[in-house]
Amino acid sequence: MRERDAEPENRAAPDTAEEEPVPAGRRLMGTLYDLCEILGLMTAAVMVTFAFVVRLNVVDGSSMRKTLADGDYLAVSALPYEPERGDIVVIHKIDAAPYDRPIVKRVIAVGGQTVDIDFDTWTLTVDGEAVEESYRWLNPDRELLRCEYPLPVTLGENEIFVMGDNRNGSADSRQRELGSVDRRCVVGKALCRLSPGFTVFENPYG
Numbered sequence: 001m002r003e004r005d006a007e008p009e010n011r012a013a014p015d016t017a018e019e020e021p022v023p024a025g026r027r028l029m030g031t032l033y034d035l036c037e038i039l040g041l042m043t044a045a046v047m048v049t050f051a052f053v054v055r056l057n058v059v060d061g062s063s064m065r066k067t068l069a070d071g072d073y074l075a076v077s078a079l080p081y082e083p084e085r086g087d088i089v090v091i092h093k094i095d096a097a098p099y100d101r102p103i104v105k106r107v108i109a110v111g112g113q114t115v116d117i118d119f120d121t122w123t124l125t126v127d128g129e130a131v132e133e134s135y136r137w138l139n140p141d142r143e144l145l146r147c148e149y150p151l152p153v154t155l156g157e158n159e160i161f162v163m164g165d166n167r168n169g170s171a172d173s174r175q176r177e178l179g180s181v182d183r184r185c186v187v188g189k190a191l192c193r194l195s196p197g198f199t200v201f202e203n204p205y206g
Helices: 024-052
Strands: 054-058 073-077 088-091 103-109 114-118 123-126 159-163 186-195
Touching (some): 103 114
């Protein structure tokens, strides 16, 4: 009777080995690590954006009523900017005490243009043409604020004329301390209101 062939001492390893299951605790820690990494990247992106691209500004006062209200949060562009008529901007004229803090106003005219206001009819003209101001608000309970210096005024090449939408409740280019504002005093253009309620600002003159 033939003896059975002896089995080889070294068997070939199977083509695939079964992976050991990852403990639930380790899987949870990996998931948490991934989430922390994503949140960290998002936080860094937001910080860079608000440091170099967009600034946060809070409206102080009622000079832009009814477009904006006291306490509204605005996103303001921090990128190089050429002011245009109709834009809402933040200006900071440090030598304009008592109006030397950042303030929110609307650009009425830009360099080279001539501004005049008929305070009897409250007609604003720029370069001799009457301006339709859909955003303007006149508080019936307050006296009209006139200009503290003679009009018309022609702006220098690098100047802008600004006013608040609340025309008889705004300190703006009608005050001697502010007057025509050097555009280097423009902190940035207001892009949108973040709170309360999200609103993107559109230029009324296109």
